[in-house]
Amino acid sequence: MDKILRIDMGAEGGPKATTVPTGEYSGLGGRALTSAIVSKEIPPACHPLSAENKLIIAPGLLSGTTSAMSGRISVGSKSPLTGGIKESNAGGQPSQVLARLGYAAIVLEGKPKGDDIYKIFINKDGITITPDNSLKMLGNYSVVEKMKAEHGHKIACISVGQAGEMRLLAASIAFTDTELRPTRHAGRGGTGAVMGSKGVKIIVLDDTGTTMRQPKDPNKFKEANKKWIAGLQSHGVTGQALPTYGTNVLTNIINEAGGYPTYNFKEGRFAGAVKISGEVEADLETKRGGLATHGCHRGCVIRCSGIYNDKDGHYLTKQPEYETVWAHGGECGIDDMDTIAMLDFLEDDIGLDTIETGVTIGVTMEAGLLKFGDGEGAINLVREIGKGSPLGRIIGSGAAVTGKVFGVERVPVVKGQALPAYDPRAVQGIGVTYATSPMGADHTAGYAVATNILGVGGTVDPLKPGGQVQLSRNLQIATAFIDSMGMCIFTAFAILDQPETFQALLDLVNACHGLEMTAADTVEYGKRVLKMERDFNARAGFTKEQDRLPSFFRSQPVGPHNVTFEVNDEELDQVFNW
Amino acid sequence: MKNHDNPHEEETPSGVPSSNSFGFTGNASVNLIISGKQSMLSGFQELLQAGFVLICRVGVSIKSLLCDQFGLNPQFVEDRINTIFLDGKPVDNIDTTTVMDGATIALSGAMPGLVGATLRRKSPLASFRQTISSSSTPLKGSVAKGVVRIKIFNILMDELGPLFLGRGLFLSSDALRSFLQKQPTEFWDGCAKILVNNAPEYPPAFREKILAALKIEDAWVHLIVHGES
Numbered sequence A: 001m002d003k004i005l006r007i008d009m010g011a012e013g014g015p016k017a018t019t020v021p022t023g024e025y026s027g028l029g030g031r032a033l034t035s036a037i038v039s040k041e042i043p044p045a046c047h048p049l050s051a052e053n054k055l056i057i058a059p060g061l062l063s064g065t066t067s068a069m070s071g072r073i074s075v076g077s078k079s080p081l082t083g084g085i086k087e088s089n090a091g092g093q094p095s096q097v098l099a100r101l102g103y104a105a106i107v108l109e110g111k112p113k114g115d116d117i118y119k120i121f122i123n124k125d126g127i128t129i130t131p132d133n134s135l136k137m138l139g140n141y142s143v144v145e146k147m148k149a150e151h152g153h154k155i156a157c158i159s160v161g162q163a164g165e166m167r168l169l170a171a172s173i174a175f176t177d178t179e180l181r182p183t184r185h186a187g188r189g190g191t192g193a194v195m196g197s198k199g200v201k202i203i204v205l206d207d208t209g210t211t212m213r214q215p216k217d218p219n220k221f222k223e224a225n226k227k228w229i230a231g232l233q234s235h236g237v238t239g240q241a242l243p244t245y246g247t248n249v250l251t252n253i254i255n256e257a258g259g260y261p262t263y264n265f266k267e268g269r270f271a272g273a274v275k276i277s278g279e280v281e282a283d284l285e286t287k288r289g290g291l292a293t294h295g296c297h298r299g300c301v302i303r304c305s306g307i308y309n310d311k312d313g314h315y316l317t318k319q320p321e322y323e324t325v326w327a328h329g330g331e332c333g334i335d336d337m338d339t340i341a342m343l344d345f346l347e348d349d350i351g352l353d354t355i356e357t358g359v360t361i362g363v364t365m366e367a368g369l370l371k372f373g374d375g376e377g378a379i380n381l382v383r384e385i386g387k388g389s390p391l392g393r394i395i396g397s398g399a400a401v402t403g404k405v406f407g408v409e410r411v412p413v414v415k416g417q418a419l420p421a422y423d424p425r426a427v428q429g430i431g432v433t434y435a436t437s438p439m440g441a442d443h444t445a446g447y448a449v450a451t452n453i454l455g456v457g458g459t460v461d462p463l464k465p466g467g468q469v470q471l472s473r474n475l476q477i478a479t480a481f482i483d484s485m486g487m488c489i490f491t492a493f494a495i496l497d498q499p500e501t502f503q504a505l506l507d508l509v510n511a512c513h514g515l516e517m518t519a520a521d522t523v524e525y526g527k528r529v530l531k532m533e534r535d536f537n538a539r540a541g542f543t544k545e546q547d548r549l550p551s552f553f554r555s556q557p558v559g560p561h562n563v564t565f566e567v568n569d570e571e572l573d574q575v576f577n578w
Numbered sequence B: 001m002k003n004h005d006n007p008h009e010e011e012t013p014s015g016v017p018s019s020n021s022f023g024f025t026g027n028a029s030v031n032l033i034i035s036g037k038q039s040m041l042s043g044f045q046e047l048l049q050a051g052f053v054l055i056c057r058v059g060v061s062i063k064s065l066l067c068d069q070f071g072l073n074p075q076f077v078e079d080r081i082n083t084i085f086l087d088g089k090p091v092d093n094i095d096t097t098t099v100m101d102g103a104t105i106a107l108s109g110a111m112p113g114l115v116g117a118t119l120r121r122k123s124p125l126a127s128f129r130q131t132i133s134s135s136s137t138p139l140k141g142s143v144a145k146g147v148v149r150i151k152i153f154n155i156l157m158d159e160l161g162p163l164f165l166g167r168g169l170f171l172s173s174d175a176l177r178s179f180l181q182k183q184p185t186e187f188w189d190g191c192a193k194i195l196v197n198n199a200p201e202y203p204p205a206f207r208e209k210i211l212a213a214l215k216i217e218d219a220w221v222h223l224i225v226h227g228e229s
Ligand code: SF4
Pocket: A069, A091, A092, A294, A295, A296, A297, A300, A301, A302, A303, A304, A305, A488, A489, A490
């Protein structure tokens, strides 16, 4: 991982690949690397779909090693959806494969002159870039099938569906899973539109003939990995709840807490939640011969995913996760798992962010285009996106655009990006993160890492009012670190409760790279990433006025607790005052 | 609606206050006992998630309800029931939070995600949800007979489900009917013995007989389910 592959899609005479040393970016991985390149190399005022924008795809610092859980991959660019910096990450196989091929990142630059679309093939012998217009407007599943026919089954793919080609703001980038299906998506922020604007349909990776990345200190690394795995497996969340039910296990408890946004954030509880809970979903998967426990990449020991079969026992989609189930469930008033699974499949195929798309459908329901609960109508709307009809293009441009087109006041977005599955009026601390994250409303930007263990900014009294600002800051710092390692964010729960598991993570990083990193260094690492990201946004024209939730969260109370968002603007402005 | 201050007010013949929010007077119109394969018990998980009603002593702490009345081991409560809601509000201190008549208590294991961690008992992230947290309520009035709705989620369903189903619980006839109506053949195949109002029923008429007994609108059913290994 000491080289970066730069592909100039707009080079004279056709796309040109150059491999360069990591140089000033050495020691950075995942989000730290994508944000460093975005921040340094992309003109902040550029149009996100212009030749000046770049798309960076970077495995984490531990990817490609035998370390468990290290297969997340980061995608960075200037976001067409938010207009600011974006890091969106995904699971799947490509992170490990790209790292084993020795690349710290692929950077797509420039823009082709014509309207050809390209496939890029990378293996140990080099890079081939070929125009292939037979791939035009294919869904992710079909394009991956074609690549399998051409290159066999030992590949991993990164692709865009029709939404990316059409450069829609909700377009995602798909990463193939262990079954070589395009089910893992860097969903947030419209990075698929940037890949589409570069004319790249698919990147095929083949690591045949390569070996695992070797740590600098193999013995220490092996020992730390053992402790890391033991810590994850012994914890109640990572060892039991997530493997048994997947992330959708959250539906029941968020609904019980009155924080489950329902009918486009009008209510905090959904009467149909029990029909689409993770418990029901896992039971259905098992009964239909699917899988309720499954990893999205090799080396995952938590395995929060699964395989969802239809009524006849045939593969329909991967296990829809909590955010997806909510975005089409409570948000749209749909209480049928099969409808939600079909929407998940379609959005994976067309290449759409399931959160953005679900919330957008909710906004159209609020506008009266469909009735809340109309599952068939929702499926038809998503199909419209795939077809590229005028209505489909509006929906595929996300909640903010759709809200404007249909004259809707209650549009749940921050920095143009749809809010995820937790109502910030009920759980106000997450509202602080939604409002202030440089990424736009993002639930993963403040994950449950042991802030008190890390000691970022001192110990926080959990019951003290106002503590949520400090906590949000600490969580955002810690998450920036985890995202840079390529570690799945779900490891955070074990770290939260078990200091020895956090130490094992540090030991892994140190043994892999020959470092002496301490907890304090991880804080500095996280801060550095956030600083770069905020600096980019400031240069792109963002001010503190964008660090706000939509005003309806302050004016419209949500039941059953009848609460509004109460953290004031002055407090929000303190989040990055460290 | 809820009679939190004086649980003795307007008692029904069963001793349960008449004003609880479920409209349950403590008397069931239908008594149903189902025995079958142990594996059949997991079929009832949807009902555990939606919630069932129990008659118990109220005006006590959550801990006392769970340990003294339901007989749960205090260590189990400490280690496994990591997330508790009282009337939708996350609870931190089960020793000082009082259960009143008509309350809904939801029990869950430790949950993932930032919000999952936030909702946990004594979470270091508790300030994130301070506006909806259940505040400690000093014991008010005296201990009396009352009703509570219990919901059981996720990993606790396997651990607590058989206990509550085996001891018996109350459900509305509507909820039980719509649940049983959609059960597949395998569910009924797993039933070995069924008593409807103490009268034995025999396969293959289980489904038909039970659904006929549950036809009464707005009634309450006392359900006991035994799993036999
Ligand atoms: S825990 Fe889930 S999201 Fe994380 S790596 Fe494993 S399967 Fe993928």
